[in-house]
Amino acid sequence: MQVLVNHVNLTSVVELLSTRSRLALDTETTGLEPFKGDRVFSVIIADESNEYYFNFNVGGLHKDQIKDIQKIIDNCGYMFFINYDYDYTMLAMDKVFIKGPKILDGGVLARLENSLHDPSGRKSDNQFFSMDYLAKYYLRKEKDTTVEKYIKEHDLYGVDSKDKKKPRYDKVPLEIMFKYGCSDARLTFDICTEIIRRINGRDKHYEATRPKSWPKIMDVLGTESRLSTALATTKFRGMLLDKAYCEKARAYELEKASELLKEIKQTVDLNVNSPKQVQNYLMKDLGLTLPKIIKRGQWTGGYSTDAETLEALSEKYSMPTLHKIVEAKRSQKKANTYYKNWLAMIDANDVIHCSLGQETTITGRLSSFAPNLQNLHKEKYHDYAVRKGFIARKGFKLLFGDYKGQEMYLMIDLSGDQETIEKVKSGLDIYIAMAEMVEKYTGIKITRNQAKALALGVAYGQGVTLIASNLKCSEAEAKKLRIAFKTSIKGVTRLDTWCKEQAKRYGKIHNPYGRVSQIEKGLEYKALNALIQGSAADCTKRAYVNCVEFLKEYETSVVLTVHDEVIFELRDGEEYLVAELSRIMSEAYPHKNLPLRVDLEISETSWAAKQAYDAVV
Numbered sequence: 001m002q003v004l005v006n007h008v009n010l011t012s013v014v015e016l017l018s019t020r021s022r023l024a025l026d027t028e029t030t031g032l033e034p035f036k037g038d039r040v041f042s043v044i045i046a047d048e049s050n051e052y053y054f055n056f057n058v059g060g061l062h063k064d065q066i067k068d069i070q071k072i073i074d075n076c077g078y079m080f081f082i083n084y085d086y087d088y089t090m091l092a093m094d095k096v097f098i099k100g101p102k103i104l105d106g107g108v109l110a111r112l113e114n115s116l117h118d119p120s121g122r123k124s125d126n127q128f129f130s131m132d133y134l135a136k137y138y139l140r141k142e143k144d145t146t147v148e149k150y151i152k153e154h155d156l157y158g159v160d161s162k163d164k165k166k167p168r169y170d171k172v173p174l175e176i177m178f179k180y181g182c183s184d185a186r187l188t189f190d191i192c193t194e195i196i197r198r199i200n201g202r203d204k205h206y207e208a209t210r211p212k213s214w215p216k217i218m219d220v221l222g223t224e225s226r227l228s229t230a231l232a233t234t235k236f237r238g239m240l241l242d243k244a245y246c247e248k249a250r251a252y253e254l255e256k257a258s259e260l261l262k263e264i265k266q267t268v269d270l271n272v273n274s275p276k277q278v279q280n281y282l283m284k285d286l287g288l289t290l291p292k293i294i295k296r297g298q299w300t301g302g303y304s305t306d307a308e309t310l311e312a313l314s315e316k317y318s319m320p321t322l323h324k325i326v327e328a329k330r331s332q333k334k335a336n337t338y339y340k341n342w343l344a345m346i347d348a349n350d351v352i353h354c355s356l357g358q359e360t361t362i363t364g365r366l367s368s369f370a371p372n373l374q375n376l377h378k379e380k381y382h383d384y385a386v387r388k389g390f391i392a393r394k395g396f397k398l399l400f401g402d403y404k405g406q407e408m409y410l411m412i413d414l415s416g417d418q419e420t421i422e423k424v425k426s427g428l429d430i431y432i433a434m435a436e437m438v439e440k441y442t443g444i445k446i447t448r449n450q451a452k453a454l455a456l457g458v459a460y461g462q463g464v465t466l467i468a469s470n471l472k473c474s475e476a477e478a479k480k481l482r483i484a485f486k487t488s489i490k491g492v493t494r495l496d497t498w499c500k501e502q503a504k505r506y507g508k509i510h511n512p513y514g515r516v517s518q519i520e521k522g523l524e525y526k527a528l529n530a531l532i533q534g535s536a537a538d539c540t541k542r543a544y545v546n547c548v549e550f551l552k553e554y555e556t557s558v559v560l561t562v563h564d565e566v567i568f569e570l571r572d573g574e575e576y577l578v579a580e581l582s583r584i585m586s587e588a589y590p591h592k593n594l595p596l597r598v599d600l601e602i603s604e605t606s607w608a609a610k611q612a613y614d615a616v617v
Contacts, residue, residue, distance in 0.1 A: 001050045002182040010061065010068065013052055017072045020047045024080040024189035025073075027087045028181055030170045034093045035347040036161045041170045042177065043069055043091075044185040051182035057170055063094075070096050078225070080192035082106040082131045082184075085355050088232040103228035104221070106134050106188065107359040109195040112217055112224065113202065115362050115517045115530075128360045135187050138194045144183040147172055162344055196221075206516065209506050215514030220538070223513070224358060227541050230548035231356045231366075234558050237569075238353040239373075241346050242391045242606070249384040250339035253331040260328035267321050272328055278305045286322065288313060307333070334377070338386055341371050352390075356561065363530065364515055364537035366544075366561060374562045387608035396556075396569040397604050399578065399613070401543075401585050403564040404597040405430050407536050411459050413594035414512075414531070417491025421593045431455065434489060441488035446481065454485040458492060459532050461525040499527035512590055513538035535589070539596070540564055543588035547581055570602070578613070 005013050017023060024046040031038035043054040043066065056063050069091070073079065079098065081087050084105040088098055107129030110117055119133040132143040147169060151157070156171045169177065203216040210216070264270060268285070271277050282288045283303065290303035307329065314326040345352055357367040368374040377386045392398045403409075408430050412420050423433035435451040438444055446454070450471060457467040468478035486493040502509050503519035509527045510516055515538055517530035544566055548558045555571040566585060570578070578600065585598045600613035 002178070003050060003052045004178060005052055005054045005061065007061065010065065014068045014071055017045055017047065017052065018075040021077040022080070022189075022193075023047055023072070023076050023078075024185050024192065025087060026082070026181065026185045026188055027090050028169050028177060029090050030168065031158065031160060031166050032086075033161055034089045035345075035351075035353055038090075040066065040090045040094060042181055044181040045069075045072065046182070046185035046189040048189070051185045053178050053181055055174060055178075057174065057177075059174070066091075066094050066096060073098055073102070076102065078102055078104050080104050080106065080188050082129070082134065082188050082191065084228055085232060085235065085357075088228075089235065089353075092232070092236050098229060098232070101222070101226040101229060103225055103232075104192055104196075105228055105358070106131070106191045106195065108224050108228065109192055109199065109221070110134060110137075111359040111362075111364070112220055112515070113195050113198050115364075115515075116520065118362075128357060131184060131187055131191070134191045138191050138198075139187070141187065143187060144180050147176060147180045150176055202516070206508075206510070209502070209508075210510050214510055214512055217514055217516055220514040223538070223542055223545065226549070227358060227545040230545045230558070231358070233548060234560070235353050235355055237557055237559060238347075238351040239390050239559050240393050241342055241350050241352050242389055243343065243346065243350045245391075246339045246343055246389045249386075249389065250335045250343070252384050253335035253339070257328045257331035257335065260324045260331070264321060264324050264328065270325075272325050273332075275302075275305045278310075278325065279303050282313070282322070286319060288317070330377075334384075334386055338371075338376070339389070342389060345371060354560070358541075361537075363517070363533040364541070365533065365563070366537070366541065368560075368562075373560060385608040388606040390607040391605060392603065393569060395572050397572070397602055398607060398610075399556075399568040399570040399581075400601040400603075400610055401566045401568070401581060402599045402601065403536075403540070403585070404599050406539065406564040406596060407459060407532050408455055409594055409596050410535050410539070410589065411455070411492060411495070411528075411532050412489075413589075413591050414535070415489070415491030415495040416593065417489050418593070420489055420491070424594060434485070437488045438484050442484040444481070444484050446484075450481065451485075454481055455492075457482065458485065458496065458528070460529045461527075495531075496528045499531055500524045503527035509534075511535045511538065513542070536564065539589040540566070543585040546584045546588060550580070550584060551577070567607075 003013065026044045027040045028042040029038050029040050041057040045052045054069065055061060056066055073096070079102050081103060082105070084103050091098070110129050117129070119129055135141045135143050150172055151167045151169070156168045157165045158168050160166045199217050199221065203218055261272065264272065268281060270281055279290060279302070282305070283290060290305065291309060293300045293302045293304050310326045310329065314323050342352060347353065352371065354368055354373050355370050357369060360367040412424065412430065420433055420437055423436065424430050429448065431448045431451040434455055435446050435448055438446055438451065453467065453470040457470065464475050464479050464482065467482060468475045471478050471481065499509055503524040507521070508516050508518050509530050511531055511534045513535065515534050517534050519527050519530060540561060544558060544561050547566060551557055554574055554577060556574045556577055557569050558566060559569050560567040568581065582598045582600060586596050589596050601610040602613045603609045603611065
């Protein structure tokens with residue numbers, strides 16, 4: 001049954017829903033930019049049988065009555081969402097907050113149920129698992145598209161803060177929105193219920209193959225639910241942007257790019273923003289070899305001219321025009337992808353509220369979007385370093401907790417290679433310890449960097465060709481060194497063999513947190529990588545949520561994570577918390593023999609000005 005909530009039945013509906021243990025919640029909003037003024041105009045809640053449409057649009061409930069939704073949330077055990085990050089933020093703008101581990105998101109559930117999900121045609125980066133995809137995959141149902149068609153037919157569009165067209169759902173007649181919203185809420189409830197059923201089934205099926213004492217997938221779900229709340233909370237706080245600096249830096253980079261483009265034009269008639277023209281110039285005029293673009297295992301017919309490829313070529317060859325192309329594109333990216341977008345995204349207080357996605361990667365790693373703050377240039381001493389754009393609030397410092405060699409520490413600990421473990425525990429750098437092991441057992445001397453390349457090559461399942469490229473040696477020499485590495489650090493070899501056997505026999509690999517990574521047939525060499533990267537991802541996630549929950553009573557807060565680093569805003573006078581935060585991070589991994597090491601850095605000014613914590617305090 002579909003119920004339109006009005007002034008007459010509001011109290012009774014709120015009381016009824018406040019007794020439910022599981023509910024699905026969906027919102028309809030005036031746009032997609034909560035920090036630019038878009039707001040909720042309806043909330044739809046579904047229980048096992050019915051859907052309830054709370055209309056706060058013209059002619060409906062008073063907007064201040066949205067606070068009644070808080071009572072429902074506070075009394076519910078779990079709430080189902082599709083794209084919780086969006087709904088949480090929109091409700092929070094109206095001071096309705098989802099507190100505690102209540103969030104179960106359909107996309108997060110889907111990734112846990114099957115790590116190999118790769119939905120194509122997603123609508124945007126902040127909706128990797130769309131409702132349409134999940135409904136088709138899990139329920140064999142189609143999402144209602146009536147409203148989208150109505151908006152298109154009647155040209156109901158506005159303009160967002162970037163002057164892009166946005167659909168105005170709030171202009172659609174209530175009778176149409178009512179049925180549409182109720183349909184979405186029902187799909188949300190049924191999708192999440194079905195995925196949880198499947199996860200329980202997988203856990204039961206995996207009893208025989210799960211390593212003794214290792215947790216179940218449902219245990220991972222518990223952490224992910226807590227994390228959802230933690231991520232939404234930290235997104236709402238955001239990071240402070242130095243607006244004046246970004247404006248000045250953007251002008252500098254645009255001028256620099258303009259000058260470089262003029263210099264390039266004097267040598268060659270080339271549009272550096274045309275991949276095809278750049279490809280032809282590099283291959284035909286300069287005689288360079290570019291890597292083929294491979295998609296879904298097939299060559300597209302094109303060659304890569306992305307930033308990583310061009311920068312690698314620029315480092316390898318002394319070609320002035322190539323170097324200018326790389327510099328021009330880098331300046332354009334800084335000016336537009338970074339500074340321009342950031343300035344467009346800040347709220348009235350110059351704060352950036354980026355999102356962190358729990359479900360977008362196969363390994364379980366958190367992703368960053370709107371904007372992406374995980375892949376910023378790290379230049380430290382440049383006058384216009386990108387990370388200088390992010391600064392500490394008044395009365396705070398930026399604190400950085402960074403896992404030192406996280407994946408390698410995990411691999412060595414899981415391998416049980418006691419001799420290597422003891423070397424590292426004695427204070428030796430982990431890669432130097434590996435190099436010493438190779439020399440001891442094979443007589444071959446390798447450098448720290450070579451040991452690192454070999455260790456990462458084994459951990460990531462890299463082939464000889466790639467390892468040779470990283471070592472800058474022949475494939476024959478790379479093969480010899482890889483054999484020496486695996487012969488010397490026998491625990492890693494045993495772990496790699498075990499992972500491959502598990503993947504070949506069962507098509508999956510478990511990690512110490514309970515996450516299960518499915519491994520496709522013929523790709524068993526990826527099993528060790530799935531174990532290591534999945535464990536690292538869960539370690540960082542657990543550290544993140546534990547730190548957020550610990551800091552609830554303090555002004556110090558978590559503001560972001562970048563791969564294996566957690567970033568805090570440390571309140572002046574709360575420096576005594578640092579030791580506890582370091583402990584929480586180091587204990588996020590349930591080690592057997594080798595605990596993780598957390599390095600601390602701090603900055604009183606910007607993200608780019610990090611210094612060793614001990615050196616400052």
